Amino acid sequence: xxxxxxxxxxxxxxxxxxxxxxxxxxxxxxxxxxxxxxxxxxxxxxxxxxxxxxxxxxxxxxxxxxxxxxxxxxxxxxxxxxxxxxxxxxxxxxxxxxxxxxxxxxxxxxxxxxxxxxxxxxxxxxxxxxxxx
Numbered sequence: 488x489x490x491x492x493x494x495x496x497x498x499x500x501x502x503x504x505x506x507x508x509x510x511x512x513x514x515x516x517x518x519x520x521x522x523x524x525x526x527x528x529x530x531x532x533x534x535x536x537x538x539x540x541x542x543x544x545x546x547x548x549x550x551x552x553x554x555x556x557x558x559x560x561x562x563x564x565x566x567x568x569x570x571x572x573x574x575x576x577x578x579x580x581x582x583x584x585x586x587x588x589x590x591x592x593x594x595x596x597x598x599x600x601x602x603x604x605x606x607x608x609x610x611x612x613x614x615x616x617x618x619x620x
Contacts, residue, residue, distance in 0.1 A: 546584040546614070547576040549601055553592040557601070566600060573608035583611040 549569075550558040557564045564572045576582060585605040589598050605613050 545579075545582045546586045547573060547582050547610075548586045548588065549573070549605070551587070551589040551593045551597055551601060553590040555594060555597055557597075566597070569601065570604040570607050573604055573610070577609050583609075585610040585613045586616060587613060588616045 548558075548560055557566060557569060559569070559572050560576060562572075573585065577585075587598070587601060587605075589601075602613060
């Protein structure tokens with residue numbers, strides 16, 4: 488009986504190193520994860536009945552809010568420097584597309600200026616993001 492008890496005691500696995508490694512991996516992935524904030528400024532996308540899903544290719548995102556604030560990939564940009572900023576962002580590898588998020592109350596003239604700057608900067612395609620009703 489005594490030998491049976493000692494065999495059981497020796498067959499128990501020590502899980503402490505495994506738990507330590509799991510916690511280290513958890514901390515590593517939490518610290519290295521890049522959490523993307525969907526919108527840097529509060530905008531309300533316009534609604535459209537027609538449209539299609541966008542692809543997940545690399546793109547440069549331009550956000551225009553109702554007040555006329557412009558953001559390129561999360562950074563505030565003045566309208567007179569937009570083309571230069573887009574040209575630099577579009578030269579990154581696989582970034583040949585522009586995705587435009589515009590508030591439904593944004594001025595049409597500003598949206599047209601963004602589209603013109605994107606074309607002049609060399610964008611191959613420009614997607615306008617909308618919500619389905």
